[in-house]
Structure formats: C-alpha cells, structure tokens
Amino acid sequence: MPDPVLSIDELTVEFETEDGIVHAVTDVTYDLFPGETLGIVGESGSGKSVSVMTMLGLIPQPPGRVVRGEARYGERDLLKLPKKELRNIRGGEIAMIFQDPMTSLNPVFTIGDQISEAIETHNPDIGDKAAKKRTIELLEVVGVPFAERRVNQYPHEFSGGMRQRAMIAMAIANEPRILIADEPTTALDVTIQAQIVEVMKAAQDETHAATILITHDLGLIAELADRVVVMYAGRVVELAGVYEIFNSPRHPYTVGLMNSLARLDADLEWLDPIPGQPPSMISPPPGCAFHPRCVHSQGRAICRTDIPELRPFGEGGKHVSACHFAEELAAKHVVGALVEDPS
Amino acid sequence: MLTYVIRRLLYSTLVLFAASVLVFWGMNLVTSPIGFLRMQPGYSEQTVQNIADRKHLNDPIYERYGYWVKDVFTNKFGTGTVSDLPIWPDLQRAMGHTLQLIIAAELLAILIAVFIGVYSALRQYSVFDYTATTFSFVGLAMPVFWLALMLQVLFVNIYLWFDVRIFYVASLNSVDPGTGIHFVLDRAQHLALPIIVLAVASIAQYSRFMRASMLEVVNSDYVRTARAKGLDERKVTMRHAFRNALIPLVTLIALNFGALLGGAVVTETVFALDGMGLYFINALNAGDPYPVMAFLMVTAVFVVVFNLIADLAYGWLDPRVRLE
C-alpha cells in the first residue's frame, strides 16, 4: 500500500470563548492516500471542518489553539510550518472549496480575476495573459459555458451552480495534490447538487488529487467517497471503506445515521432519527460522548466512565470503531444493504 | 453608464423642481414678505403697498412662484425684499468660503477616519483601538459649537500667555493678508480651527463605521477564500477586505452632507466666517424670506449634486449596482 499523502495524528484543537473552552476536535487521527476520496461525515459542530481548517492555518489562534497533534504532509508537519511556507502550500498543493459560493467569492472582482489571482499567487512569473488563458481552460473543464465571455463577469452574474463550478476551478487551478471540499453542495439546489458531483469527479480526473470530502450528506458520500471517517463530538468514532460504513457499520452513531435515512426500497411509515440532542462542546458528557443517545449502551457503566478507543475490526484492520461494544454490533445485522459491494 | 448618468440628472432636476415648490410653499406658510415689510420701522402703509406692487407681492401664490423661479434663472435669485440688494453676489461669495471649509474638513476627516477605522479593526482590542473608540464616543457627544468655543478659548489664551498666534479664532483673513502664498497661508491659519472642528464630528462617526465595516468584511467568507488561496495577509487585507469595506462608507458620507452643512452653519457663526451658514443665520434673524429661500435652494442643489457623485462613486466601487 502506498504511503499516505497526508497523515493526521491525535490532532486536538480548543477554542477559548466567553462561555468556556470549546473542545472542537480531540485526538483526531486519519490518513489520506493518493488518489482516493476520503469522506468526513458528522453533524454541525462535530468538528469535521475544524481539523482541516486548522491544518491549513485558517483558524485564527487565538481564540483557537492546537493542543497537540501532527498533520504530516510529506516530510513536513503542517501545524509547525512557518506561515510563509504554509501559504505556499495553501491554494497550491492543497486547495479548498467552501460551502456557500455566493459569499465565498468577492463581489467586486470578476470571476476571471479571482481565478487568475489563484494562479498568479503560486506562479508569480506566469504573466496576465497566460493566466487568463489558463483560467478560461479551467472554466471549460468545470463546465461553464461560454467561458471566454463569462470570465469577465462578476459573481452576482453567475447562478449558484456556476459559482460553485468557478470555485472548483479556482481550487484545481494549481493542480493540487490534495483537494478539500467543505460541504460543497449544501448551499445548492438538489438538481444542481447532482451536477456539481459530476464536476467534482471531472476535477478529480483532471488533477488526480486526493480529496477530502466533508459533508453531512450521506448520499454524497455514497457517490464519491472511497473511505469514510465518521465524527461525533469532535472525535473520530468510526473509519472504514464506504461499503462497510453503509452495509455493516460498527458504531452506534453510524448505525443510527444509517437507520435514519429515508429509503425508496423499504416500506417505511416513520423516519427513525437518533434521539436526543448533540452534546455541548464545552462540557461534553463523561465517558463516551454518545452514551446519552445510545440505544446500544443499555446503560452500562463503562459507557459513562471510559472514553472508548478506536479499535480495528475484521481483516486488515482497515475498519476501526470507537465503541466499547462494537463486537456486539458486528453480530447483529442492523441494516439492509444500502450500497452494493462490487466485489 | 452614460444612460445611467443621464437618467440620474433628469431625476435630480425633477427633485430640484419639487424642492423649489416645497420651499416656496413652505416659506409662504410660515411668513410673508408683506408682513416683513410692515415690520420695518418707518415704513408707511403706502410705502409698503408701493413696494408690494413693484415686486408683485400681492399676486396669488402661483404667480409669485413663477416670478421667483424666473428671478432665479434670469436675475440670479433676484433681490431682497427691502433693500433691493441683489442676493446672488453675497451668496456666491459666501458659498465659495463655505465650500473651502467643508471640502477641506471632509477630505481631512475621510483620510484620518479611514486610517483609524482600518487600523482599529486590524488591531482589535489593542490600546489604539480602545483609545480611538473613546475619542469617537466623546467626539460624537460634543456639541459642535461648544468644541468651537473651547478651541477659541484655548488659542486665545495661548496668545495671551505666550504671545504666539498659532491659529486665528475669527474671520477668514487678517486685515491685510497680502497676496499669493501669503494670502493662502493667512487663510489657512484662519480656517485651521474651523476645519478641525468640523472634521472632529465626521471623524468620530466615519471611523466607527469604517471599523465596523472592516471587521465585518475581514470575517467574511470571501476573505477566508482569499486566505485559502494562499495570498499573504497584506494582499488579503488591502485588496480584498479594504475595498469592500469602503463601499458602505461612501453612502454614509453622502447622507452625512446634511449634518455637515448644519455643522458649518454653527461653526461659521462661532468663528465669524463669511460663509453660507452665517449668511443664513443673518437672513433668518432679519426676517426677509427671499435670502432664506435662496439659501435653501442652493443647499438643495448641493445635496443633489453630492448624492449624484456618491451614487456614481458607489457604482464605480460596487459592480453589483452598475447594471441598473
């Protein structure tokens, strides 16, 4: 197996606020391998974006603070890099796409200017004309029609889907090795979402970049992800291949997620949400953070006292879960096949 | 763009027309030239009627309005009711002085306020920020005329104690200011305090607004994108944040013109400057409605022009607005 292109190890980030210290992410560990798409799933506030943004230096410190951990990219630890070097990597080798393309684009500059800016920042010698030419090419890759004309238009003249395509173009402009997409479709209409999924696949084909896809949309994960990280209350609770996550989840939270999905192939009268509320990030529940909402726990004491560690399962240890009683879940067949395993 | 300008010009002309009707009608409600004539000492009823006939003061209001408008264009606002002194020469001279004062004060205020606002936003909660905020609060709480008086007291006493005249406290020029550069310097020395007084209130308001605007922009998503692209902080701040933060300030400056003129009225009174404000106060005190109306119309023209310039500037800065 090739070496991971990115390795996050025990990353722990806190925020100091007026109401107390927010433990945004704790002991987050995962790897990203070249060419794959790693999905990160979780609710709002689960910390899925924070790990990634901290790694890129996009979280202001204060009030944020990296307590411990590493983010190894090649030979370097991104968390310890001097600002200038990190800037070089940002937008160049590691690029990011954000959630809301309307507010994520500067309204007073043309789309072309903003994409060209990304190009010229990382290729200072390229010159305006060449940059513009490349910008038009990129817009064509992401499927913006009449690219030559639209390159001179302003963000407000683009529709939502077009704007997101432009953002993707901006991200792949410098042929990144890692592409990070933070809720790329959440702000868009459902029909446009489907289009953007296609655009992302095209972008991946074009750049062969490894992709981190952060979302709470399981449908998107099913379409695009190879492996999935499930996060809850700032911790990784499960990590496995996409088929395993859908077909044989080994953490009660993931089980709850899968059970709560609306399904076309089953005769459901009621949807089955996970009971309870997401936990406070300032004073999370003791022990396993999910225990107040966990049916599987059955009130057993250890769930309330000990934080479960990530333990491997099955062959190859590629499927890990942080639950004291994950084996019991393996015994039950809790979900019908949601995703077909081609093997 | 050109059609936009032409459309605005036409609209502005309409507005001015409406304003003239409003002014004339309004003034007519609260006062009358004949009443003013009658108040003059030593005018017999016969004299009053003579003048009234000559100036059409007994005609119905629409006709009087017509004569007035005609006077505005052909006779440069005509003459005062009593003395037959033409209005325009005095008003024009006063206008020039007021413009010097206002433009200088506003330019100074904008430069300083933008700097303070941006720096406060970038160094939020620093000593500079707190000091600037305090000054803003105090500046907004101070009556303009009081600040003017305090400065007068201060500089007069400096002169009395140290025999050094740094700034003058009254009028536009000394008795014999000389020519060329000496004249300019003399004028500057006289206008320095009034300019400071007018600028203070503007600085207080604009800097707070600029700070807020800058803070909002700096926390916006597109600034985050700019950082994510790998731009260095300076580029992020100046190119992406600053330009966007300036846009609302333009609107504020335009809408602030009214308050600025009010401040000018007060400042000119305290510093005895021969400007529009003093002209206005004197006319109000005298009671003759025609100079007052002339002042109001000139002011209306200024307001309209000012707003037009601000609209154009806004359109230049913010492309979302251009396609109207």
Add this chain to the structure above:
Amino acid sequence: MFALSERSAHPVPDPFTPAVTAGGAVSGADLSHQSGLELKARSQWTYARIRFFRHKLAVASLIVLIIATFIAMFPGLVAPYAFDEFDFEHIVEGPTLEGWHLFGTDQLGRDYLSRVIYGLQTSLWVAFLVASIATVLGTIVGAVAGYYGGVVDNLLMRLVDLILVVPFLAVLLVLSAYLGQGKPWRVGVIVALLAWVGLARIVRGTFLSLREKEFVEAAKAAGAGDMRIMFRHMLPSTVGPIVVTMTLLIAAAILLEAALSFLGFGVQPPTPALGVLIGDGASEGFSSWWLVTFPGIVIVTLALAVNFIGDGLRDALDPQQRVRA
C-alpha cells in the same frame, strides 16, 4: 438619489440612528446546548438584562443618567440658589468654594451652578419630549410602511429619504425662526417633526421581515384585524431596536436643542437651557471660561452617558452583533 438608503448592504446611519458598532462572527464550534441532559429555560428579558449589566460602562452611565434625571426633576433640592437670584456684588466671578459658587457666577451675579442645574432640567425635558413624540410617530409610520408594503411603503420611504437628505439644522432653524418662539415644548415638537425618520426606517425594516413570518400568517388566518396584528403581535418583537434607537434619539436631541438654543432659535432666555447658557456666556469673552465650559461639560456627559447606555442596550438586545475575542 433616494434609493441610496436601500442600496447599501449595511444599515446606513443618519443623525438619529446609531452607527453600527463592531460586528463579527464566532469562528468555532456551535454552542447550542448544555450537556444534553438538562436545559434551563430563561426568558429573553433575563438574558438581555444579564448581558446589559456585563457592560460596566453602560451601567455607570445608567447611574449617571438616573442622578441627572433626579436633579432635573427636583432642582430645588440640589441647587444652592434659585436660577434667577441676582447678586450684583459678585459679578462674573470664577469658581470658588465661597458661598457655594462652585461654577462661578454670571454677568448678573447669578450662581452658575444653579443656572446649570435648571438648564439641565430644561434640556432633559426637551430631549425626552422629542424622543417620545419621535418614537411614537416613527413607530407608527414605520409599522404602516413595513406592514402594508407596496405603494404605501414606497411613498412613506420616499418621504423619509427626502427628510434624511436635507440639512437638519438648516430646516430646524427655519422652522424655529418662524414657529418656535422660545418655549421649550415648541422646540421639542419641532425637532421631533424631523427626528422620527430614523426610527421609522428601523421599524419598517423589522416589520418587513416579520411580515413573512408564520405567526403573522397564523394571526391573519385566525381573523385578526390589521391593527391588532401590528400592535399586539409584531410590535413586541421590535421593542428592542426601538428602545435602542430611542436612547440615541435622546442623545441627538440633547445636542440639537443645545445648538438651536445657542444660535438663539431654540429656547429663549430667560428660560435657562444649557445651550442658552453657553450662548450668553460666549458673549462675555474668553477670560470667563467657566461660563462656557461647565454647561458644555454637562452636555457632553449627558450625551456620552446616553450613548453608552444605547450601546449597552444594543448589545443586550441584539447579541448577534457582539464582537468575540
């Protein structure tokens, strides 16, 4: 030109509404709930009160304002002399402890401290009058414009824009010159005639957004009449911004009345008002500095206090505008 006030993406201030203070977003996790096990329900007003009292400056200002109001309501208790008590043996004397002339005396030997205290009474009275009338007027106009929308809204807002662009002081001066005649309540009414616009704009804004909310639809469906919907259902949600704007209106009114009185077009002597005192004092020359300084300091203190309270109120009632570390 008149579309300016709607064009800006920000709420653009005019003389009678507050400039936007700092705004900012929390970048960080979502802090919605307690540890999932218990939720304490607190009323909105309790939260507001807690937030207000966190602002030491606002609380201090509140104390100052309460003291000032007390002095204004019972000047006889505090002032050592009557405001028109002549004493020709002590003309234009500087501040001294002798005879409790802490602020000195004026041209007619009247104790200045007492004059200032009575002046404070007049000024505060005018300011509250202005604020009350302007608030009622502005709320009504804003509510009607925001609720009915369409043509009504358009017309009213054009009027508001028109009033906003004219130089306040100039128009006020004209109105005062011909209608004012010096009585404090007349001055108050005249200022209020122009001051309501800022509040109208804000109320209109809130009503416009509230109009789309479900509870209004529900009330309509239940058959409630327009007036009832406006005043019983929508108005309570706008109380916050109204209160904040009203406090800043008071500050602006204090300053405006002082300016008018100073120029001779507001409150006329012998009624003491702070602006009148300064005006009289200014004609006395620059060596008797106390005649101008003390009333001015009182004005500045009042205006500052009211502004701080307004700021504190705004933070307390509209927490999204808070700046976070």
